[in-house]
Amino acid sequence: MQTRRIRWHIAVFLAPAVLVYTAVMIFPLFNTLRLALFTEVDQSRIYVGLQNFRTLFFDPIWSEQFWNALGNNFWFFLVHMLVQNPIGVALAAILSHPRLRFAALYRSAIFIPTILSFVIVGFAWKLILSPLWGIAPSMLDAIGLKSLFAPWLGKEEYALTTLALVSVWQFVGIPMMLIYAALLSIPEEILEAGEIDGITGASAFWKIKLPLILPSIGIISILTFVGNFNAFDLIYVSQGALAGPDFSTDILGTFMYRTFFGFQLQLGDPHMGSAIAGAMFAIILVGVCIYLFGIQTRMRRYQL
């Protein structure tokens, strides 16, 4: 039996990426998790085990904020799943229609917000929705619906949904592009074969195209999940670190930022901040695992 030669070139070629990735991603990740096990007493760092997590989950002051942020985060995610992804799929289906004119124009126009900075999106929408100078109230006024206007970003009950919809507006281009690409890859023969069997128009979409793009929708869902649970920028830009009004837009990202770096007179607490970051990591990990092992492995795939 021939002994296998050690293939050094694999290690050599992997090394640069592994080293860089370790230095900027893996090491900080584990160091953050480690930091969560410590606390600071009288300017010296001491090991406290899981005490920070106990505080986070069971201390009434901390846990109230944590569950509030987590709940808001789920709502934020739900709005994206219910609004962004169906709209994305619908737009892709319309765009892939062979007889649509100016498809390239629509595609670019819908995709452009995705490449804008959060800061621009946040400020632009804040101005649009401003009750004082915004165009939203005057536009509603022009069609006689002024009574429907409310200072949405300032009301506890609407602020989070409003911001989620702004985020949907910004990112709807991504599911649209991914689904669009998936739709284009469906061979004409399959659709023609369906047509011969009498499946045309909308039913062709539901019965042929949708099952074929389901894996892409799965990928989009998991991207949305990870993106939403890591979200921070839009809320921070438009509502500040206190995620007002009355923490109604507070999500895990802003909660972590406020705790880690401090705010106004509140001094930063890197250890509790790391504990929150650790909890975020765990939530995302569990979510991704559920998807990978529970859903993706059971998804039916078709050979095209």
Next chain:
Amino acid sequence: MKRKVLCLALMSTALVTSAYAQEATLTIESWRNDDLALWQDKIIPAFEAEHPGIKVVFSPSAPAEYNAVLNSKLEAGSAGDLITCRPFDASLALYEGGHLTDLSDLEAMGNFSDVAKSAWQTDDGSASFCVPMASVIHGFIYNKDAFNELGIEVPTTEAEFFAALDKIKEDGTYIPMAMGTNDQWEAATMGYNNIGPNYWKGEEGRLALIKGEQKLTDPQWVAPYATLAKWGPYLGDGYEAQTYPDSQNLFTLGRAAIYPAGSWEISGFNTQADFEMGAFKPPVQNAGDTCYISDHTDIGIGLNAASENQEAARTFLAWVASPEFASIFGNALPGFFPLSSTPVELEDPLAKEIVGWRDECESTIRSTYQILSRGTPNLENETWGASVAAIKGAESPEALGQKLQDGLASWYAPHQ
């Protein structure tokens, strides 16, 4: 190698020149980079003219980076001789870390009241480590033209205040009061801590709260929330989403009649507004009551313990504590009021009006800044939220007081 030679050359030149002229150069660390011109053109020349042996360099860094930059410079031993002090805990930490010198023995410290010094003292008040430079005062700025047009007298009591607001609202030309709750801090800073001292009797209440003798559920601490709850209807349409710059613009564009203010707005308003402005202090409950104002200490200056020019630095600090400095500083930056007990003649009419309240009223500082915002939950941040909730009427004043008290008692021993 080259650098070493250069260093040596520079050092020898420095040695030679200092031996020759017997000069000390003082470097000031500061976050006020906006004030660079003022220091270079006015303050430093005035000092150097009197003290020919001492040179002063003002070396500011960006406000947001100041604390971090200063800390690393102090650790590395490269910080300037004089340190501009943030109020309360940030500077206290520097003193406790041995970076700031105790200045209690500086004779000129006698020029300041206890309130003025409180921002830069140890908790027991035994050591003062920064010379107070400036404070900001809270009150209300109003549009004089609007008041004349509607025939409204400047209100002094709460009843008159709300009567005036009613009248402005009825007329409808102006938004009665320009304030929003979107950014939250205005509600606490220009709302609660503006009108509050009249209820909790300034320092008396503030100190009692710190000692644990009063609670945030006591009527004097809850009543300001009840008053704030009455503000809501007088703020503009959609005030819930109105931001701080929105409010400033509403007022300076002449669309609002009253602006709950901090005096730092003065220079900005002077350039923006083309109508005449006046100011009135937070209204008292009954005519003739003693009035209390929030005269919040904001900037101080201290001595780096590692400085090699201790004597020269003390000379400079003594000068900063003098009326002469106060008059230059106060006039160059209307709205940032010098803290020395000797009254300063200010030229800006609005600033003059506001600083005049110090003679009529008792001064205090914001209730949440000293000691009480050290723990979690942070009382200052909680007060922001509570003030907003009060204005919106989301919760009753009593419930808000109870919530704040519970939060404070959860970590602050004197309240347990």
